[in-house]
Amino acid sequence: MASNLQYVQSKTETLYDISTDVVRLLRLSGESLGVAESLTAGGVMAALTLVPGASAVFRGGVVSYATPLKKLLLNVDADLISREGVIHAEVAQQMAEGARSATTFDDIPTTWGIGTTGVAGPDSQDGKPVGTVYIGVASPEGTRAWGPFRFSGSRERVREATVVETLLRLRDAVAARYNEGAGERGYNDQSGA
Template identity: 60%
Template sequence: MTAVINYTPHSTKTAYHIACEVIHLLKESGKTLAVSESLTGGGLMGTITSVEGCSTVFRGGVVSYATPIKQHLLQVDGDLIAEHGVIHADVASQMATGARSITTQRDMTPTSWGIGTTGVAGPNPQDGKPVGMVFIGIASSSGSKGFGPFHFPGSGERVREATIVEALYLLRQEVVKATQGVSL
């Protein structure tokens, strides 16, 4: 049984401020970003695209709310979903990898970073997972990793907000580590 990580805000910075930092870091390092969201329903992409100048690094993404979209578009393993459901660290990791893949065309440099979010915003549990349970995936050319489970308290809106902040925080942390030569 995996222990649940309780949510503790990292700072008083808003999602927008962390997104600004992420965009700045990606610009400085010449890297790009793509997103695949489930429970956040486009909120993460909305936060990223609210940052002036994001178009130089943000390639796009997909809201993969429905399980078949996760499987067919993002190539999340169907056996994994059958065994664990869509609220799982490996699903988030594969969603992040899928985001990188679908935003890279044949004549393009591969998308550098991907984020995947999956979880339960409520009002009811899903796949036997409680409201507030969230997993976040981060992917790069050096691999992918699923983070969580997190448990974000509050309403569905609060769960989504906390997920967006945590996803951006984790991406910022991983981008900084990569610039220091540490891979996922």
């Protein structure tokens, strides 16, 4: 197990800086990542794969823009979707878990999974206003969701803010897993942002 994995946060860090940190931390820890995206439609995957060397840690992902694909490809519970809609913390968690599962191959599990679900606009969805977003992160220790976030601005701005926030949350989780010890910080709660 790697120890003392760190990144230096800058006041002017860019999406590329954050993505670079994520890839570097995953490489140093010998871990892998799978992604499941809805409203971001591949934005998280695009940000990660801009980083040279991302192929060493990024396995791939699923853009489950249509609700049925969340059920079919990511095993998101159909009853949950019927009851709560797709803009929900538990859906983000199940998408993250589905990303880990969908990208596991050769009996080597994917270490991390992330899931994004929300409303970019122009209209509300499932009774949730534009800008409502949930982010899920799954690891071998468990799964956690953050949200609801209330990102403002245009459709493009909501999607960009979601990509940045997703990678920030993942970066912090990967670093914390090793800096604080795998068993000391759980990821099973659904506490908000």
